[in-house]
Amino acid sequence: MSYTKAKIATRKFDVVIVGAGGSGMRAALELSRAGLNVASLSKVFPTRSHTVAAQGGVSASLGNMSEDNWHYHFYDTIKGSDWLGDQDAIEFMCREAPKVVIELEHFGMPFDRNPDGTIYQRPFGGHTANYGEKPVQRACAAADRTGHAMLHTLYQQNVKAKTNFFVEWMALDLIRDADGDVVGVTALELETGDLHVLQAKAVLLATGGAGRIFAASTNAFINTGDGLGMAARAGIPLQDMEFWQFHPTGVAGAGVLLTEGCRGEGAILLNSNGERFMERYAPTLKDLAPRDFVSRSMDQEIKEGRGCGPNKDYILMKLDHLGADTIRKRLPSVEEIGHNFANVDITKEPIPVVPTIHYQMGGIPTNINGQVVVQNGEVHNQVVGGLYAVGECSCVSVHGANRLGTNSLLDLLVFGKSAGKHIVDFVKNSGEHKPLPADGADRTLARLNQLQDSNDGIYAQDIANDIRATMQQHAGVFRTQASMDEGVVKVADLRSRVPTVTLKDKSMVWNTARMEALEVDNLIEVAQATMVSAAARKECRGAHTVDDYEHPADHPEFPLGRNDKEWMKHTLWHSAGNNLTYKPVNLKPLTVDSVPPKVRTF
Numbered sequence: 001m002s003y004t005k006a007k008i009a010t011r012k013f014d015v016v017i018v019g020a021g022g023s024g025m026r027a028a029l030e031l032s033r034a035g036l037n038v039a040s041l042s043k044v045f046p047t048r049s050h051t052v053a054a055q056g057g058v059s060a061s062l063g064n065m066s067e068d069n070w071h072y073h074f075y076d077t078i079k080g081s082d083w084l085g086d087q088d089a090i091e092f093m094c095r096e097a098p099k100v101v102i103e104l105e106h107f108g109m110p111f112d113r114n115p116d117g118t119i120y121q122r123p124f125g126g127h128t129a130n131y132g133e134k135p136v137q138r139a140c141a142a143a144d145r146t147g148h149a150m151l152h153t154l155y156q157q158n159v160k161a162k163t164n165f166f167v168e169w170m171a172l173d174l175i176r177d178a179d180g181d182v183v184g185v186t187a188l189e190l191e192t193g194d195l196h197v198l199q200a201k202a203v204l205l206a207t208g209g210a211g212r213i214f215a216a217s218t219n220a221f222i223n224t225g226d227g228l229g230m231a232a233r234a235g236i237p238l239q240d241m242e243f244w245q246f247h248p249t250g251v252a253g254a255g256v257l258l259t260e261g262c263r264g265e266g267a268i269l270l271n272s273n274g275e276r277f278m279e280r281y282a283p284t285l286k287d288l289a290p291r292d293f294v295s296r297s298m299d300q301e302i303k304e305g306r307g308c309g310p311n312k313d314y315i316l317m318k319l320d321h322l323g324a325d326t327i328r329k330r331l332p333s334v335e336e337i338g339h340n341f342a343n344v345d346i347t348k349e350p351i352p353v354v355p356t357i358h359y360q361m362g363g364i365p366t367n368i369n370g371q372v373v374v375q376n377g378e379v380h381n382q383v384v385g386g387l388y389a390v391g392e393c394s395c396v397s398v399h400g401a402n403r404l405g406t407n408s409l410l411d412l413l414v415f416g417k418s419a420g421k422h423i424v425d426f427v428k429n430s431g432e433h434k435p436l437p438a439d440g441a442d443r444t445l446a447r448l449n450q451l452q453d454s455n456d457g458i459y460a461q462d463i464a465n466d467i468r469a470t471m472q473q474h475a476g477v478f479r480t481q482a483s484m485d486e487g488v489v490k491v492a493d494l495r496s497r498v499p500t501v502t503l504k505d506k507s508m509v510w511n512t513a514r515m516e517a518l519e520v521d522n523l524i525e526v527a528q529a530t531m532v533s534a535a536a537r538k539e540c541r542g543a544h545t546v547d548d549y550e551h552p553a554d555h556p557e558f559p560l561g562r563n564d565k566e567w568m569k570h571t572l573w574h575s576a577g578n579n580l581t582y583k584p585v586n587l588k589p590l591t592v593d594s595v596p597p598k599v600r601t602f
């Protein structure tokens, strides 16, 4: 059978939200509570979204356990971002943090408690008191299952507020009209294989990260960057895609995450000499330096022959000195993961870890209201009518070149809420739905039928694996210019092969092969955005470390290889021409003084 226009059913909503993770559900709550008719789409049951896997905590300067205030949080986030974060957005997030976390508590979030009843807070990488002096306890936690607790809390509130969930629906493309406004999406109902058009006054993308463009990743298998692909195909650039965070402690060989909360509770990293090597790299914060720093230091130890194990290719994380009681109370999932994925009892022996892909700092460019913004000639940040983005798929940009742990769950709450509020006003002030363009579903129909008609070609899984292997090899912790340039050529070649993906099983009901084939269209957009943006950035900043520019001896004017004069700017990758443009970083906060760039030591 083939897909035809005549068979497409159209439904109308005030707002369509693509994604029911923490960010999508926080926004949905704001909208449903305001009485809007909201459709929330998710590829999986909402509480299986990747937010459920978040372990360590959500940051807010509550100061429950050590002296803290939002100015310290603001400073840490800017320094963590290696001065690529926009200071207006960072101020907004850090000021809002205590409010949205207390609000979440009032929604019913089961946080761990201190004896006085306040929320338990643990230290986390890069979060400090008194502008870098010492670690601070800022991560609000529910044991090591913070995301699980948060996602379930938000889901329950949404059920109460009567959000319409479309479970196991996959959005495929944005529909833009002749004015460039977004007026709906096309979506596949996985249970039936039917194609639908969902018309809306506003569409919010909340599709999460794309960590599955890499071979070894802490991310869920559904994290294929669908929202980024949809945006890129609709002519919206992707921002700062060269910046990917490696989490220092993925289980070696398995990729499963062991939260930074382990080190927050006192775990330490050791090399093959039994040395706590982070003392050398970051004398003040040691194992609690930001993630880019720790990951690089670990790789350096391995490169210099001090890795552990028979192949000297991993680092050990030691937790047994915390005591079995603390581990079971604060890190129960980590203990389970040790048994299940490394065959290690962490209460007795150290566990092998390696830096593993974890988070994308870049994404769909937005302002602090979640409105998607694009460049129009000399004008930066022009709003795209009817389109919003929040969560890991967006780039506002609060994380800049390197995110601090626990700032993502916070970002979901702050910007999910602010986008929700803005959409409520936008919908209330807009009239009827704009008409759908006659060719609105054409791209989707053509792609689905191309797969239906294909008889031979490559399997989606094979090309997806090739993309992952290429990214792993050419966009790792340490990059070289030559390797990135080679990666650009390889990804372009992979892209030319994507249209030849074949679908052998053409059945309609719950056809996961069709879903995987469609996901490849998104993986390739994200992979190419990453590779091209990375190869063009000729400096080291945050998670983007390039061997060629790293050594201050060759570039005394750029300490640690960072070149603020030429590169303190955001990258924008455009899919249509596979080309780049740039826009300035906003160094002006909303109300306080700017934090000027300086050398980043910890």
Ligand SMILES: Cc1cc2nc3c(=O)[nH]c(=O)nc-3n(C[C@H](O)[C@H](O)[C@H](O)COP(=O)(O)OP(=O)(O)OC[C@H]3O[C@@H](n4cnc5c(N)ncnc54)[C@H](O)[C@@H]3O)c2cc1C
Pocket (backbone or CB within 6 Å): 018, 019, 020, 021, 022, 023, 024, 041, 042, 043, 044, 046, 049, 050, 051, 052, 053, 054, 055, 056, 057, 058, 059, 146, 147, 169, 170, 171, 172, 206, 207, 208, 209, 218, 219, 220, 222, 223, 226, 227, 257, 259, 358, 359, 390, 391, 392, 393, 405, 406, 407, 408, 409, 410, 412
């Ligand atoms: C293992 C792990 C631990 C982490 N721990 C922490 C932590 O302790 N603290 C912290 O701050 N951050 C942490 N992070 C990061 C943080 O959890 C994520 O950045 C965040 O949860 C992403 O939320 P989101 O709402 O953007 O997307 P997600 O929670 O990933 O949700 C995406 C949603 O989009 C849907 N979707 C995707 N594509 C489509 C499509 N085409 N059609 C329909 N629906 C679609 C999915 O079904 C899902 O509902 C962790 C991340 C990982 C991987």
